[in-house]
Amino acid sequence: MLETTIAGSLPKPEWLAEPEKLWAPWRLSGEKLKQAKEHAAAEWLNHQQSAGIDIVTNGEQFRIHFVHGFLEHISGIDWDKKTAMGIRDNRYTVQVPTVTGPVSRPQSVHLDEVRFTRAQTDHKLKFTLPGPMTICDTIADVHYASRPEMAMAIAEILNDEARELAYAGVDVIQFDEPAFNVFMDDVKEWGITALHRAIDGLTCTTAVHICYGYGIDENLRWKESLGSEWRQYEEIFPALNASRIDQVSLECADSRVPLSLMGLLKDKGLMVGAVAVTPEKVETPKEVASTIRSALQYVDAERLFPCTNCGMAPIPYDTALGKLKSLAAGAVLVRNKL
Ligand SMILES: [Zn+2]
Numbered sequence: 001m002l003e004t005t006i007a008g009s010l011p012k013p014e015w016l017a018e019p020e021k022l023w024a025p026w027r028l029s030g031e032k033l034k035q036a037k038e039h040a041a042a043e044w045l046n047h048q049q050s051a052g053i054d055i056v057t058n059g060e061q062f063r064i065h066f067v068h069g070f071l072e073h074i075s076g077i078d079w080d081k082k083t084a085m086g087i088r089d090n091r092y093t094v095q096v097p098t099v100t101g102p103v104s105r106p107q108s109v110h111l112d113e114v115r116f117t118r119a120q121t122d123h124k125l126k127f128t129l130p131g132p133m134t135i136c137d138t139i140a141d142v143h144y145a146s147r148p149e150m151a152m153a154i155a156e157i158l159n160d161e162a163r164e165l166a167y168a169g170v171d172v173i174q175f176d177e178p179a180f181n182v183f184m185d186d187v188k189e190w191g192i193t194a195l196h197r198a199i200d201g202l203t204c205t206t207a208v209h210i211c212y213g214y215g216i217d218e219n220l221r222w223k224e225s226l227g228s229e230w231r232q233y234e235e236i237f238p239a240l241n242a243s244r245i246d247q248v249s250l251e252c253a254d255s256r257v258p259l260s261l262m263g264l265l266k267d268k269g270l271m272v273g274a275v276a277v278t279p280e281k282v283e284t285p286k287e288v289a290s291t292i293r294s295a296l297q298y299v300d301a302e303r304l305f306p307c308t309n310c311g312m313a314p315i316p317y318d319t320a321l322g323k324l325k326s327l328a329a330g331a332v333l334v335r336n337k338l
Contacts, residue, residue: 223256
């Protein structure tokens with residue numbers, strides 16, 4: 001009950017990549033880089049387990065970015081053909097590669113790191129993949145006729161990947177769909193259909209992470225523009241509750257999401273963000289416990305998974321470590337009184 005987990009990413013140690021920076025290039029290459037990534041992942045697994053996190057991840061230490069880490073190994077993409085694209089409805093502009101032919105997956109993308117990670121821990125293991133809609137919103141396209149068409153093609157290769165990873169021992173496959181909070185009509189029209197294609201035939205737990213983004217300036221400004229109540233989830237939760245996805249994550253810590261919206265997900269597991277992903281402060285266990293208790297008004301303890309709001313990749317290493325500890329300790333405080 002109240003099994004704790006994290007959205008996925010954790011900061012990279014400074015000897016692996018420049019800290020507190022998205023898309024930071026690797027500091028090493030070749031075999032040295034492979035070993036360094038493994039070392040960093042093993043350290044984060046230890047940190048999570050020592051803190052008391054129940055469902056762990058490898059902290060995404062093997063990828064530069066949560067979307068491009070997957071796309072780098074996909075055929076049909078021209079990495080030299082960069083296009084400036086205003087992603088997440090023009091919240092920020094990124095130089096993205098371009099899809100110039102049919103996408104395909106010549107071989108598994110993440111199998112080696114999953115095998116490594118699985119061998120390091122007996123805890124339940126979560127693995128995160130970018131969702132089809134978010135991938136389509138993070139890459140330019142001159143090949144497909146429409147976004148939904150490209151999304152279905154991408155969902156198919158994500159499904160091949162997910163099946164392989166589940167077979168290698170992953171307990172929870174989570175698709176990261178920050179775009180679900182931005183293109184709410186598309187979610188209902190084709191986003192969930194694409195997500196269903198991505199989870200076809202999976203027997204492990206499936207999850208979707210929908211957030212208000214990393215704790216970076218562009219997102220903080222966007223959040224400021226969203227008014228006193230953030231009701232984006234309200235538009236998509238009914239459709240998600242009717243979907244075949246097992247778990248849905250949402251932001252609760254330091255957010256203006258009305259917690260009553262959790263009532264729209266009566267049939268799902270809820271990963272409740274109980275620590276924010278901004279760097280200014282580390283929540284106390286009491287603060288975490290208070291967020292979890294508020295959520296318990298709308299979701300019973302069996303379905304509630306205390307979690308981080310989003311990935312912690314861009315915040316300082318020690319801050320993320322502190323937040324992990326508080327997250328687990330806060331869950332214990334609540335568990336002891338239930
Ligand atoms: Zn997120």
